Amino acid sequence: RNKNIVITGASSGIGEQVALKVAQLGARPILMARSREKLKKIAEQINQQTEVNCLYYQLDVSDLEQVKAVFEEMFQEVGSIDILLNNAGFGIFDTFEEASLGDIENMFAVNVLGLMACAKAVLPEMVKKSSGQIINVASQAGKLATPKSSGYAASKHAVLGFTNSIRMELKKKGIIVSAVNPGPIETNFFDRADKSGNYVKSVQKFMLHSEEVANRIVKLMIHPKRELNLPWWMNLGSVLYLL
Numbered sequence: 001r002n003k004n005i006v007i008t009g010a011s012s013g014i015g016e017q018v019a020l021k022v023a024q025l026g027a028r029p030i031l032m033a034r035s036r037e038k039l040k041k042i043a044e045q046i047n048q049q050t051e052v053n054c055l056y057y058q059l060d061v062s063d064l065e066q067v068k069a070v071f072e073e074m075f076q077e078v079g080s081i082d083i084l085l086n087n088a089g090f091g092i093f094d095t096f097e098e099a100s101l102g103d104i105e106n107m108f109a110v111n112v113l114g115l116m117a118c119a120k121a122v123l124p125e126m127v128k129k130s131s132g133q134i135i136n137v138a139s140q141a142g143k144l145a146t147p148k149s150s151g152y153a154a155s156k157h158a159v160l161g162f163t164n165s166i167r168m169e170l171k172k173k174g175i176i177v178s179a180v181n182p183g184p185i186e187t188n189f190f191d192r193a194d195k196s197g198n199y200v201k202s203v204q205k206f207m208l209h210s211e212e213v214a215n216r217i218v219k220l221m222i223h224p225k226r227e228l229n230l231p232w233w234m235n236l237g238s239v240l241y242l243l
């Protein structure tokens with residue numbers, strides 16, 4: 001309640017659902033993503049259905065200068081934030097032989113450097129007041145790699161390495177750092193990740209809905225812990241299918 005929560009990747013999927021849930025609980029979601037029209041619609045829906053004044057900012061997290069400028073503008077408008085949900089990200093599933101280095105570079109630019117840039121942008125204010133929470137969305141692919149996801153898995157391993165390192169640095173400064181490791185969830189993610197549709201077909205019956213995942217992330221905001229794994233057994237199924 002009465003918290004300011006920045007959500008990157010808020011224009012669809014997990015980010016959108018978390019925004020709707022926190023607003024229902026009386027916290028203000030501050031939405032960020034590239035699709036301005038989608039953000040506008042979600043903010044309008046929240047402002048009509050709840051008491052909170054939802055704000056949104058167009059942002060491509062892979063543009064590091066833009067991240068700095070947009071967070072500065074956001075801080076000028078809202079003053080202080082309580083939580084950063086670092087959720088923007090994407091994957092492209094291919095064998096490493098078929099994968100393009102350009103796609104892998106883009107995944108690192110968004111999933112890793114973009115996420116680090118957003119964390120860096122909120123730190124001065126959180127350190128100053130000795131409180132705050134940073135939640136980085138990684139993946140089960142960041143814990144146990146699967147075939148056909150070398151670039152994506154590597155980028156999410158990087159997210160977990162980053163998260164584990166800054167957790168230790170920031171604990172003594174009063175800032176809580178957590179990771180979320182989802183397995184397959186029914187979102188737009190797979191439109192890009194799995195163009196053949198074969199992966200989705202094989203795991204569809206195990207897929208989580210973004211609403212369930214959002215509920216668990218909101219719980220994590222209220223009762224922080226180091227990692228949220230959703231669901232823990234999913235990765236095994238993926239490995240068996242893809243081998």
Ligand code: NJP
Pocket residue numbers: 008009010011012013014015032033034035036038059060061062087088089090091110137138139140141181182183184185186187188189190
């Ligand atoms: O996917 P989707 P999810 N700058 O596609 C935004 C991880 N995950 O909710 O910019 C800023 O519905 C994009 O917005 P837009 C996954 O790796 C998922 O499932 O307008 N924003 C959209 O709002 C990711 O980290 C699964 O196109 C950028 C959002 O990101 C997180 O969960 C499994 C951006 C993506 O929403 C949310 O993904 C897993 C940029 N450059 C991990 N590029 C899963 N779904 O199965 C993208 O292990 N966005």
